[in-house]
Amino acid sequence: MWKETLAENFAAFLDQGDDPRAKVHMKINQDGEQEEDETFKWMAEKILQGVQTKKPNLELFDEKISHLNRIK
Amino acid sequence: MKTSIDIGWVRVNSTPLIRELQKTVSEWIEAYTSFLFNNTVAEITNIQKFIDEVTGGIKVIPEGAETKREKEILMQVMTHLRDVKMIKDRTLEEVEPMKQTVMLLKKHGVKMEEDFLVKLENCKTQLVEVSEKALGPVKEAILPLQN
Numbered sequence: 001m002w003k004e005t006l007a008e009n010f011a012a013f014l015d016q017g018d019d020p021r022a023k024v025h026m027k028i029n030q031d032g033e034q035e036e037d038e039t040f041k042w043m044a045e046k047i048l049q050g051v052q053t054k055k056p057n058l059e060l061f062d063e064k065i066s067h068l069n070r071i072k
Numbered sequence: 073m074k075t076s077i078d079i080g081w082v083r084v085n086s087t088p089l090i091r092e093l094q095k096t097v098s099e100w101i102e103a104y105t106s107f108l109f110n111n112t113v114a115e116i117t118n119i120q121k122f123i124d125e126v127t128g129g130i131k132v133i134p135e136g137a138e139t140k141r142e143k144e145i146l147m148q149v150m151t152h153l154r155d156v157k158m159i160k161d162r163t164l165e166e167v168e169p170m171k172q173t174v175m176l177l178k179k180h181g182v183k184m185e186e187d188f189l190v191k192l193e194n195c196k197t198q199l200v201e202v203s204e205k206a207l208g209p210v211k212e213a214i215l216p217l218q219n
């Protein structure tokens with residue numbers, strides 16, 4: 001039963017995090033106005049190919065893995 | 073810890089249960105650590121691929137922009153320069169969180185065949201070097217050809 005729920009639980013864990021790909025990144029231009037900063041999209045297209053970006057922060061991973069190691 | 077206990081005429085041995093639980097917990101740990109590991113390796117591979125592409129792409133600079141071939145090469149070089157300009161800083165920002173991830177994996181005893189901290193530092197240096205070359209002397213060299 002645990003084996004069946006591992007994938008579901010892990011997916012729910014990842015779902016807690018924000019996805020920077022889904023966010024509109026903003027910057028202040030030379031005229032002092034806010035505009036979309038497209039550099040993240042450009043970088044993501046080349047550097048984040050095959051990388052899962054929707055995930056919680058590293059502290060949550062640390063907590064989870066530490067907790068599991070304690071149980072073990 | 074006592075793993076065997078007699079309750080009346082029944083002897084209960086918890087060793088197989090403990091073993092199974094440990095196996096299951098290990099699988100869970102593996103799910104979390106391998107996710108972080110695979111994500112980091114994929115990202116390092118992409119950075120290295122990008123560095124190699126740019127390094128190769130700015131090696132040849134056309135002497136003129138008259139022939140079709142020269143124009144094609146010039147376009148390719150300009151594309152690499154644009155890519156470097158657009159993504160260099162964002163990519164460098166990715167390095168520190170990746171180092172933190174590698175350190176977390178080490179902390180939890182994940183065995184890695186390579187020293188990814190060294191690899192990340194090398195990627196950072198190479199990216200800075202190739203960017204400086206691309207946006208410095210290479211950009212300068214192609215400037216007269218763009219008119």
